[in-house]
Every structure is written in structure tokens, then in C-alpha cells.
Amino acid sequence: MALTSAVANAAAAAAAAGAGKKAAQVQLQAELNTDDEWNKFINRDGLLVIDVYTEWCGPCIGMVGNLKKIKVELGGDNLHLAIAKSDTIECLKRFRKRSEPTWMFIAAGQLLNVVFGADAPRLARTIEQELQNEELARKGERERPKRAPHELTPPEQEVAEAQEKLQQERRAREEAAVEAARIMRRETRACRLETHFADVCPALVMPHAQKHLRKITDALEPHGVILADKCPILLGKDGVRVLGVEEPELATEAAISAIAERPSLALLLKKTPEKDGDVIELCRRALYGDGVKTEDGAPNKKVPAEELRADSTPGVYVPADRHQRAAVLDLLFPKMVSSLVEPGPPPTAPHIALMFGAWQRRALLAVCDTSRLLHYGFFADASLTEPKLLAKNIEQYELRPEKDFSETIVLMIAVGLAAPELADPKDIPPQGPPEQLLALGPLHVSEDAVVGAEECAKFFPPGYSEPEPKPKQKPKKKKKTKRHETKEDLTEESNAQSQSIETGEPGESEAAVEGDNDGDAEVEGDVEGEGEVEEDGEDGEEQQAVDKATSPPPPAPH
Template structure:
């Protein structure tokens, strides 16, 4: 209590205009600490002010705290949170300081106090309610900063919109690669559609949908966001609110890209046509199917703008010349009429006067001649001057009208085709949205501009009724360990959850506040926030950190979302695995094709009947050693051919395995039960065994298979009985 009493004794508390005016009448230097209702006086400076007051100030220094909300002359300070110090002498402000720089404030008080004690004449002073140079400079800097921040916010909004449109048009282009849109001018109506389809048939264009749509200028802002040949602002202004025919075309991609094909279609509609004449006559030239529409509009003439009357054709030029000539003739006729009216009025006045008037006139005229020798001339000149003034006024009015507005001709194209696919996708997004419902989700609701406000968690009870009252404007809130987004940790999403856990004095209540209602903002500011986002752009960035997209979801919803994410990750892995397998199989097929092409002869000589013939020719081992030798030779040659083919497709290892198994089947398939014949054949038919041992060489075995087996194998297949001479198969291996 002593401290509060000391503050009141040191500084006068001014709450209204009467107290303020009375305090200004005091002598000496007055130092005013100006504060607002929601941001109290600066108590941290009291000690320094007391020291200055007691040591050097005395009765020449008077201190006061002033509540700007209730003092008329200080109203401009009521919304400021920065400490404000005003120095007053003789009822006028002599200096002003902002901030809490103690050394600077003490030095300024000392300097101004010395001037007051020494009674220095103040050459520069200001009214209490007048803006001082330092305020003007701060206001200018503040306005520049506000303008810069607003521009940044606008740029951020535009960038966000462009990014979303890029995303949307990418989806449309992926799902509709062969679709384009043509926009027809207001001179084209639905009844002309049959004529419009004539040039479309040779280009194989299919009209999948058409509409007559009332367009708005705002829609073209979206359509032209990435357009390289947009409609001009003058044309869009004339199309605003008009009904336009639009066609949704399917284009044959083999004929070219969507913009090129539709541009060709537009050229066919707007070019001159020819029709063969009858008999030997020359072709008849016909006008285009569609022609531009010329619209004359009245526009204001900007200051300093020079212009000439537009002449579009010879007929317009002649009409313009006739108009100018008629205006000149009219002016001449008006002048002649004025002169005739003056003569008539003068003759009437003379006729009414009579003879007595004439005599009096003749008597008076000589007396007036010396004093007014040129009166008739002067009167005539006055009349001419009056007419000239009237003509000048009329001319000025005509010139002022001519300077304010002028007639301008705007040419509306009969058809407009964008020259890039993205603009076609934008047209589909804006005017044919129903065609995209199968793959394009609805647009998200725009989030209003918002900021972040932080309060001490101890004020949660005081803020509860504000949050309940303005629930729509404070959609999200939470308790965090800090007001710094980078260091903050979420403690609780509700007051009940926060109070149920451990709390500290450093905890913060963070609010996401929509910047739409001033009453709500003032209500929150009155509770003394510890932090407020300086701009909307920064507030949006901070809100994304404090309150991510899944912040207000329940645990069940989060679990379901995580489950969906896991399924999508698994499906993506499976897709990648299948893609890898397909790629490997394609690579293997590509690798086999050159090998197969390199050995066409081996595939052609591949034995078809020898294995079956050998199996039929040697059903038992008792048929004789010679016959078995012949069959073994045939089987060996067949095995060599198959081994060669297998080695070409599977490699050297596969060839070795095949060559080891096939002879085993030829030697031990049927004769395996009787080993004696096999032993007896070894010395007698040694040449027949050589091919069985030859396959590992890989190169010698295919040679006899390509030359000799064709003549030897058919006899073996045609002569299944054992009467075949054994000399023929014995000679084949010998020659090899």
C-alpha cells in the first residue's frame, strides 16, 4: 500500500478534461505519462522519476499520469500500447518521447528542465491535440508497414489460389487429356449450332456437352490465371453479364494437341469460304460463318489522354465528314439568324417611335456626339462581345463534354480458344464442373483471416465466457507450454483436461481468432494478452503450427485415419513391387530376343521325332546291342540339339545340366534293367558313345546335328523294325 501511495503522491492522476486543464496551468515543466485503459501506466519508471524529482526537479518539475480514453486532447493515444511521454510548458507541448528507454528519458527530462529553469524562449511548440513531427514520421512508417503487410497478405492469398488452381488443373488434365472448351461470343446463339458442327466433322471433333452460360468478369480471373492468350480487359468488361455459348469437345489426339485442333476449328469458322460456281464460272466467295461483333461504348477520357475519332471504314469516314460539315453549317446558320433578329428588333423599335421620336433623336444625337462619338460602334461591339462570350461558353461546354467522355469501338471475337491445355482445364473447372465429379473433390471452404492470441493460463476462467460467446470466431484453443510456436508443447485441448493434469505458471492459453469482429477483438484485448500475431500472414503460419489439420479430431478418428494411411502405404508398396517385377520381366524378354534371332537354324533343326522314335525302337534291352547303339546315337544327337537350344536361352549352367540328364535317359531309361548290354556296347560302339561325352564342349556337338541327323533320323523313324543296317549310324559319329 505504501508503494501505491508513493506513486499517487509522486504523480498526479488525471482522469478527465477538467483535471487535465487544471494541471496544465501549473508553472514549470510538466511530464505526462499517457496510458490507455487496457494498458496501464508504466510502473517500472517510477523509481527513476522519483530520483529526478527529488534531486534536480523540485517545484519546477511536475509529473502526472493521464488516461487517454477520457481526455479529449489525448484521444489519439488511447489505442497505443507503447509508453508515451509528453513534455508540456505554458500549456503547449514542447517535446514527445515513446518507449521505456530510462537513460534517454532521464536525459530528455534534464535537458528540458534546464531550458525551463533558464527561461529559454521556445521557438517550436505544439498544441496538445496537434500531431508532432515524430508522430507524423511514426504514422508514415506505420502506414508503410501496414501497406507492405497488406501487400504480402494479398500476395499470399494470390499464391495460395494459384497453387490450388495448379493442383486442380493438373488433376483435370490427367483425367481429361483429350478434352477442350470453346467460348463463343454473344453474336453466336444456340440455333447456330448446326452450322458450327460443319467444320468440326472433318476434324473428328465430338461435342460432348454445350451450355449457354451467363458469365461474370470474376470468373475470367480464374480462367486466365495461366493463360498465354487471354481476352483483353475491354472485351471481358463487355462480356460481363452476357449469355455465351460454350462447347465441351472431345478431340482425336492422333490429329494433334487439343489447343491446336481447336484453333484449326476456330480458323475454319472465321475464314472466307468459296463455293464452286455453276458450269464454267469461277468459285463464289462466301463470307465466314462467324464474324466479329463491333460494340461502341462511351468511356471517360483520362487526364492528359489524347485521342482521335475512330474511323472504321469509308462509309464511317463520309458520315463523320458530313457530321462535321453539318455542325459547321449549323453554327453559320445560327450566326445569320442572330444577325437577322437584331436587324428586325432594331427596325421595330424605329417604327414604333414615330416621327416625333425621330426628330427628338435627331436633336439629341448631335449633343451626344462630342461626349460619345462612337456610341453606335460601341453598342455593336458590345453585342458582338456578348455573342462571342456566349459562343465561348457554348464551346467550353462542348469541349468539357468532349474531354470527359469519348466513343470507343470494342471488337468482340466470335470464338475464343486458349492456346494451352491448362487454360482449357480451367474452363472445365469453372464452367463444366459437373464433368469432373467422378475424380475431382469439392472445393474446400475458405478459412477466414485469423491470428494467434496468447494469454496466461491463469486467466482461463475469465476468458471462458468470451470463448463461449464468440465460439464461431474462436474456433480452436489449447493449453501449451510456451507461446513460441517452435518451442511450444501441447498440454491439453480443453480446460477440464488441463486442470486434471499438472500445471505451471508459465503455461499459456493459445487462441485461434478470426479477425472479423472488432467487438470480439477488443473484448479479448481487454484481458491483456501476452502475445498477438503482428499480421494475418504470420498468424496463419503460427496457427498451422499450433493447430494442425487433425487437431480437433477424436482419437477414434485419428486411429481410422492412420489405418487408411497404412493401407495406402501397403498398396503403394505392392504397386512398386509389381512395377519392379514387370520391369524385370520386360528386361528378360528384351534380352532373350537377340539370342533367339541369332540362332534360327538351331531352332529349325530341332528334332521332333527322334526321342519318340528312340523310345518306340528300344522298348526292351533284349533286342540287340547294335540296335541299342543306333538308338543311343540318335538320342545323343537329339540331346545335343536340345542342349544347344537350352544353352542359348538359359545359359551355360543350364546346358551342362541338360546334357547330363538327356544321355542318362537314353542309356539308362530302358537298358538300365540290363547292364550287360550296356557294357557290351561300350567297346563295339565306341564312336556312338563319343557324342554322349561331347556335350560339355558345347560347340562340336551341334555341328553333326545340323548336317547329318536329317538324312539319318527319317529312316530311324520310318523303319522301327530292327532290320535296319547298323553301319549307317556307326558312320555318322565317325565322320563327325
């Protein structure tokens, strides 16, 4: 009896201990969502182990059991666990773009360590080691590191420096690619315009110097250059920005305010037939003194460009090379140029490729910035080397009767501007892919804009955006009918029919009717063929029930 009672009491005690343990587990892990909650928690005594997560990724649920076991067996009241949302806590902003599990170790308000990854044995060893270090620090036998929670640990600093170096290399490659594309566009445009404007050079006289036009033409005549045309022009801010790229002196605030809102005078200068040499060099020599050598000791003659300068604003501008000539011709004489040379294709902005599951198509197109979406398309799988196009837009894709979980949607996203030097700084988009797209978990993101251009060329080859030719519809056969205009025709036809009845031979009208009947049969057959609709069987009902490209793929079996 005593033994039975002892066993019962032991069982009751164990049950009570288990119930108490379960009740304690509810409070083992605090939730931190604001700066105030964070500041209160990090001032607690003991070792703090905090799981830092983002809203789109979530905390590491798989480690909760191990952490609670460690707290009960090792930490006790000296170990406190919490999960902290980096999206709403300013101190944790450096972790907002990470999807890797992150664990912070804090004691006495100081950051001790940071561990990345869901490595349970490593995390347990780190907790055990930091508990021992904290015990020694309490006894005064060990000094805690002086590091605020927002500061980087030495391993983090090494990773950050390596990532920054990698980012710098990527930016250098992207800038070099943009500059190479810009030079190629300028060279192509210059070559095309040279075929028609080899002996022509544009020039611009600023508002304050227009009264000295005669001085300009007099300086040009000895060099075999004449004034072929002139016209007033109001450049505006966009035109001044183009000029500022070609001539830095025209990009100053004084120059912009002087010529942006007041009309300037556009000149078209032409070399005379008997004069040899390049027209640009002749104009620059006459107005700027380029290439003019003076005798030793002789004072330099003041050139018209210097005489017409007002403070820091030039009075006249002449392109310095063939690239500038092409750009200024397009700016000052667009009608004349377009009548002889068609405009070049617009430049393409630096871009990358982002790949997602096709079932995410509606969410992607809903959050994507249309100004940065250059192209998109649906493909049969996630292949980057040999993509198989299924549809160029969502309307075509929705018409597909069969869809599969392996199908993907690829977005061509701009990560910069094709001509950033001509854009307003506030209109330049942030570098890198949009965060709202990254939050949806892409299957693939291009390494940088250089790699992105190569990948997008495979998904979206030249001519991708051109409309597809519509198939020609077969004309429907019409029933032939015979019209009788007069009574005489009807009488003749009835006589012919009566004769055919007497002779037993078919008349013309009867043959026509037979032919018409054959034509009717053919028309009816065509109409029936067109009107046939296959009835949906069991497969159709199943397709309507589950749209494989609207729902996420099923989880893999464990």
C-alpha cells in the first residue's frame, strides 16, 4: 500500500512538473516588434539570444525546440530568448534584406556575437560558451566587449568589406558597359550624319552675344566658312542639359539661367567647295584659335570666343568633334536632320532578369513598377541557356488550356537609365532590383546589369516586342444565285425547261440548280465544322478545379 502510494505521489509530482514546464515554455520566447520593446529587452540581466527575422521570411521555427531545451537544461534564469522583427526596429535595419536565420547574443546592452544559419550544434555550442563568458564577466574575471547592438562584429565587418568590394567591382563593370554603349551610339549616329553633313557644322550664339553675329561671320570668312542658315531657338531645360553634357561650361548655373528661358541663335556653318580641311577644325580655329601658333614673344590675339564671353558664360559654342556635331545637329536642326536621316533607336536602360514561378504572375504584375518593366514573358521551365517561350503577355498565357508548375515568368527590369547624364537626379531609380519583387522570392536574379543584358538577350531577342502577324482567315463560300431581270428571260427559261422534259435532257437551269445544291452542301459542311465545339470531359473539369500556374507547387513529400 505504501509502495503504491509512493508511486502515485511520484507520478503526480512528475505531472505537475510537466504542466509547470509547459506553462513556463509559453513565456520562454518574447516577441519584439517596436523600438521601445527592443530597448527594454536588451537591458535585462543575463545572456540574451535574439532571433532576428524579416516580415517576408519569418523567424526560424525549426530551432525553437532546441532553444527551449537549452534554456531549461543550461541557461535557466540567466538565458532569455526573443524574436525581433527587423522591419520595424531601427537598430536591426542592417538585417532587413537577409533571408538567412540570424542570431544575436547580447549581454548588459553590448553585442557579444552574431551567428548566421540554422546550424543547431553550432548554435548550442555558442550559447554554452557565451553563458560561461557571461558568468566570468559577472565575477569580474572577464571583460565584455564594448560594442553597441547596431555595430558590426569583426566577422560581420569582414563580410561587409568583401561585399562592398564586390559591389564596387559590379558598379565599375556596369558603368563601363553603359559608357561603351554610349560611345557606340554616338559613333553610329556620327557616321550616319556624316554621309549628308560632312561639310556642315552647327553653332549656337548665346542671347547676350547675338548682336555680335557680324563679328563671328567676319572671323569665319578667311577660313573658308560661310553662314548657310540661322534661326532663333528656345532650348529650355532639356536642351540646356544636352548642351551641358557636350560642353561643361554650359552646365553651370549661370549658363543655364542665361539660355534656358531666353532664345538663342542657331547657326548652320558650311565650308566653301574650294576650301580644304575639316569644317569643324576650321570653325574652331577661327572662333577659338585652336591650332593657331604664334611667333615667340608675340602676344596672343584675342579670339571671338573670348571677346563674346560674359562672366563665366560663353558667347558662342561650336562642337569640338564629330560626335558633338551629330548631337548638336539633332538638337538645333531636328527637322532638317530627320528629313535625310531617320532617328536612331532609343537607348536601352541597364537591366537584369528576374525569374519567378508562373503561378505568381498576378501578384508580380500588380506590384511591379511599370516604368521599370521593359519586357516580360512566360517560359516552359527555369532554363537560362535555352528558354522556351510560351506566351509574351498574361492575356496569351491565360488562354493556354494546360498549365504546369514548372512554368516560369521572367521580368526584364531596368536598374538604371540609359542616359543618366541627361536625367534629373530625382528621376534616377535606386540601384538594384526593386525590393517589392525580391520580397516575392525570385527563382533567379541576374548578378549585375552586364550579366543581365546577356541573359535578357536570350529571353527577349531583337524583335520580341513587335506584334505577331495574324493568320489570314479563309473566305467563306457563298451560295450562287441567278437573278432574272425581265419577263422575257423567265419565259425563255420555262420554254427551255419544257423542252428538256420532252427530250429527257437536263436544261441549263436544272444544271445550275444542281451545282447550287452541291455548293450548299459544301457551305453547310463548312459551317458545321466551324460550329463544332468539343465538350469538356473529366479532364476539362479537373483543369477548371486546379490551375497549376495560379497556385504554388505542392510541397515535396517528407
